[in-house]
Structures are given as structure tokens and as C-alpha cells.
Amino acid sequence: xKDTVGITALVPPELIYACxxxxxxxxxxxxxxxxxxxxxxxxxxxVWRDMILSGExxxxxxxxxxxxxxxxxxxDGQKAELSGKPTHYFFYPFDGDTDYFRSQLEKxxxxxxxxxxxxxxxxxxxxxxxxxxxDEQRVNDRARASDVFSALISFSDLAGDLDAFERTLDxxxxxxxxxxxxxxxxxxxxxxxxxxxxAEGFGLHIVYDELPYEFIRLGGCDLDSLARNxxxxxxxxxxxxxxxxxxDELRQRRVDGVIHYTQFACHHTxxxxxxRQHLDYPILTVQGDLPRPSSEQLKLRLEAFAEMLxxxx
Amino acid sequence: MNIGLDVGSxxxxxxxxxxxxxxxxxxxxxxxxxxxxxxxxxxxxIISTGYFRKKVPHFTAITEITxxxxxxxxxxxxxxxxxDIGGQDTKVIDLRSNTFxxxxxxxxxxxxxLELAARYFDIPVDSLGDMHQRATKEVQINNTCGVFAIxxxxxxxxxxxxxxxxIYGLHQAFARRIAQMVPPADKVMLIGGTVQNTGxxxxxxxxxxSKIEVPxxxxxxxxxxxxxxxxRSNSSR
Ligand code: SF4
Numbered sequence: 001x002k003d004t005v006g007i008t009a010l011v012p013p014e015l016i017y018a019c020x021x022x023x024x025x026x027x028x029x030x031x032x033x034x035x036x037x038x039x040x041x042x043x044x045x046x047v048w049r050d051m052i053l054s055g056e057x058x059x060x061x062x063x064x065x066x067x068x069x070x071x072x073x074x075x076d077g078q079k080a081e082l083s084g085k086p087t088h089y090f091f092y093p094f095d096g097d098t099d100y101f102r103s104q105l106e107k108x109x110x111x112x113x114x115x116x117x118x119x120x121x122x123x124x125x126x127x128x129x130x131x132x133x134x135d136e137q138r139v140n141d142r143a144r145a146s147d148v149f150s151a152l153i154s155f156s157d158l159a160g161d162l163d164a165f166e167r168t169l170d171x172x173x174x175x176x177x178x179x180x181x182x183x184x185x186x187x188x189x190x191x192x193x194x195x196x197x198x199a200e201g202f203g204l205h206i207v208y209d210e211l212p213y214e215f216i217r218l219g220g221c222d223l224d225s226l227a228r229n230x231x232x233x234x235x236x237x238x239x240x241x242x243x244x245x246x247x248d249e250l251r252q253r254r255v256d257g258v259i260h261y262t263q264f265a266c267h268h269t270x271x272x273x274x275x276r277q278h279l280d281y282p283i284l285t286v287q288g289d290l291p292r293p294s295s296e297q298l299k300l301r302l303e304a305f306a307e308m309l310x311x312x313x
Numbered sequence: 314m315n316i317g318l319d320v321g322s323x324x325x326x327x328x329x330x331x332x333x334x335x336x337x338x339x340x341x342x343x344x345x346x347x348x349x350x351x352x353x354x355x356x357x358x359i360i361s362t363g364y365f366r367k368k369v370p371h372f373t374a375i376t377e378i379t380x381x382x383x384x385x386x387x388x389x390x391x392x393x394x395x396x397d398i399g400g401q402d403t404k405v406i407d408l409r410s411n412t413f414x415x416x417x418x419x420x421x422x423x424x425x426x427l428e429l430a431a432r433y434f435d436i437p438v439d440s441l442g443d444m445h446q447r448a449t450k451e452v453q454i455n456n457t458c459g460v461f462a463i464x465x466x467x468x469x470x471x472x473x474x475x476x477x478x479x480i481y482g483l484h485q486a487f488a489r490r491i492a493q494m495v496p497p498a499d500k501v502m503l504i505g506g507t508v509q510n511t512g513x514x515x516x517x518x519x520x521x522x523s524k525i526e527v528p529x530x531x532x533x534x535x536x537x538x539x540x541x542x543x544x545r546s547n548s549s550r
Contacts, residue, residue, distance in 0.1 A: 282411040304378035
């Protein structure tokens, strides 16, 4: 069995697989959890931290995205390190410096024991192309957003098993999607496991999932090209670039409204004002907390937003 | 005839509309909502809204946000922002951008907070407005958390201020809490049963720079909006 490397945010999975390891995005276990961590700001990090400390989450080492992500993750990642988990800190450059980022990839590759099989990157690229196609399919109303989201969100680690992941992609059905409004979901992914289904139930077709879409970034077969590709990861860069990127996607995907999802105690909440200033669409802001099925309060907001988009001029 | 039925956390309201005119309305405590509907009344005429909208007979159920938007526009087609102060939550709707914010996490700025204060003084909640008008001094209540504001209120009473002055201060604190949710606007409409308290209207007026409008029967706006929703559907058929 290959060594499992936990990742706390996007870390080029191409490189982890090429180093002969199996990535596991520790966030992916959070929505399925029902725990209420005692020491928490954001439940995303607190839940995976507790699961690592208790051994429930079985990983051999951890890569913490320490630059361009979240300080809560940085602290909770250090708690994992203090408990004895081999841990590496990975930094995205805020200024898009590809030389700096290449050096980060080199350090990461050293931590992972060096590249063993870069041929596997071609296979990952093929799977990512399928992710792009799937994303397009839902934009064209030919796939349910909940199905597409569940696939896209797994592109950060490709489920740790390329064969199994390919089978998951194969199993996503084509569908004739009926809806009343098209919406984009920006911000961090919802911690509520049924968010997309609930939105669908109110006639909202989510045609853009900002962060999961970032996961299927295509391109890169060696350190240089991977560095060029991943320095453009918009979540780690200046908000202005992110706004431009989102504006473009919203136009292309012909959305009627935007849902901005953030977490309680997350710095991304502060970005809400900026989005409201720069995105010329009705915006619903939703703030989540613990991983649970969608609450009545959340449902009221989604239902009201759906009605607003449908009824109001 | 179209019927708007708004069953909220505290009261239930009904509005009957005939060709764009209100011909009947009534308000009862929520648990007595059945009294508002005649036996054998045609369910197909009812558009329900409010917290219990899906639990009462209806042809269609719409959220309070949509109902408030339609109801407010009936009163003032130029309405920009609505503040709906409910029993358990407060909603601010910006009609210019079709966006809204709901405060349902914290009792400050909701009817529940005023109920709590009235219970402390052992006075009916609908006398808070009169008390406010009789205040002679401005008492500062700084806490925007409902529970802490009550303890602060008690310490002001112990310090010698009158009940009227303290209620005045509470209303100001209430208004400041709400103001945090309100975007800049020329005109703001206040709706919901709590708005019948003139102290709240005065306090919001003092805190916001906008022109404040209060429709006649502010507690009926959502039921009215629900009835109007039905009118819209009729006319589009
Ligand atoms: S939601 Fe915010 S606080 Fe939580 S892990 Fe993500 S970036 Fe950090």
C-alpha cells in the first residue's frame, strides 16, 4: 500500500502521485462528520485536526498549505506535527512568482521522497480533461450540479486512487436538468453535505463551483510547467485577480445570481463586501458552521433567493 | 378573491384582496390561525407565508422575503429597502439589487428582545412605545447583544434612571443593532408587528440617515404581499 499524504488545501496532486504517494484531501472527510470539535474557529480545520490527532484519519504524513490559504489550517496543522505526524509546509506565492513556486515544488518533492514516475501525470491530465467536460455538461444543463460537484470536489486528490476515481466519473449520469434559475457558488465549498441537492430542490441550478473548478486546472508535466500552472491558482492570489476570473466565468455561464458561501470565523467572510461591489448580480451570502445537513435557516435563504430570482423584476 | 395568510412565530394575519383592494384583514395569535380561515374555504385561494407557511392550508407557499417585497411595493412602488422586524428574526431586503440579509442567530434587534425587556418590567410589550415618548433623559445602552443589554439596562435602573429613560436607551440600542444590517438608501420602509411600537420607529429614524416610511398596518404587509403574489399568478394566466 502506498503512503498516504494528507493535504489541507490544493497541492498539485500530479506531483504527489508522481512521487509514488497517495494524496488525501483531509477536507473531504469533514462534511460526512457529525462531530462538534471543542477547540475551533472554523469547523473545516478543527474536524480534520481532531481526526488526525485521534488516528481516525489514517495518514502517514501531512502537507499543510501554509501560504495562500488559511491561518487556522496552519495552526491546526502544527498541532498534528506536534503530535508526531511528519509535516511539510507548502507556500503559494501571493505575487505569482513562478521561480519561487518552482522551489516550493522542489522542496515538496524532496519531502515526498522524489519523483518516481512522471508518466502518471498524463493519466491525471486525461482525468482532468474529463472533469472539464463534466463541468461543461452541467453548464449546458446536461448533468445535475450535485453529481458534478461531488466529482469536481475530489479533483484535489483524485480520490487517492485513479482507477476508483475513473469509475466514479464513469458513473455520473447524463440528465436533462430543469430549473428556474442559474446560479454560481463562490467562496469556500459548503460544509453541508446536501447543499447542492437542497438548492436543486428550490429550482437553483448551480452552474459554477468556484473552488472545485480551480481544482481541475489543466497543464503541467514537469516542475516548470506545473509551477506556471499552479501559480495561477486564484484562491491563493490577490482578490482582484480572483474577481476578474469570477466575472468572466459568471458571464460565460450565464448566471442569474451568485451564492457566496463562507464559514463562521473565516477571513473569506471579509471578502463579501468586495464581491458585492464588483459583481453585478443578486448575491446571497451564506455562512456555515458545523458539518450537518442543511438547517431550516439555510433552506429559507435558498428558497427566498430562488423566489427573488424568479419573481422580482 | 385572493387570500394572503401569514403565520409567523407570534401572530397570524390574513388579508383578502379583490381586484387590487384589501377587503378584509385580521390578526390573531399564531396558535389560533385556524380562526382566520372559514370552514370549507377554498384552499386554492390561499397563498401562505411566514415561518409556518408550509404547515397551514395553501395553494402556494412563498417565503416572507418575497411576500414582504411584493407587499412593500404595493404601498410604495419606489421602495428601496425594507426592514422587517419579526418576532424571532429581522430581515433587511434591498429591492434595488434583490438581495437580503436575515438575522436569525441573535435576539437583539428582534421582537423577542423587546418581549424580554417588557417581561422584566412586567408591562405589556405594546406599551413600550408610550414609555419611550415619556423619557426625559438619554440613557446609553452600549451592548448590542440582547442578554447583555438587559443586564446593562438593570444597572442603569439601579443607578437611578427611570424605566422610561431606560426603555428609550434600549430602543436606541435595538436600532443600532438593526442599522448594522441596512445598506445606504434614500428610503427605508419599516414593516412587521414590532413597528407598531413608535419608540422603535423613532429610534431607527434617529440612527439611519434615510427617510423612514411606515405603511398603515405594518404587521399586514407580508399577508398582503402573499395575496398579491396570487394576483400576479392570476394575471399571468
Ligand atoms: S473555510 Fe476559511 S477558515 Fe475554514 S478552513 Fe477554509 S479558509 Fe480556513
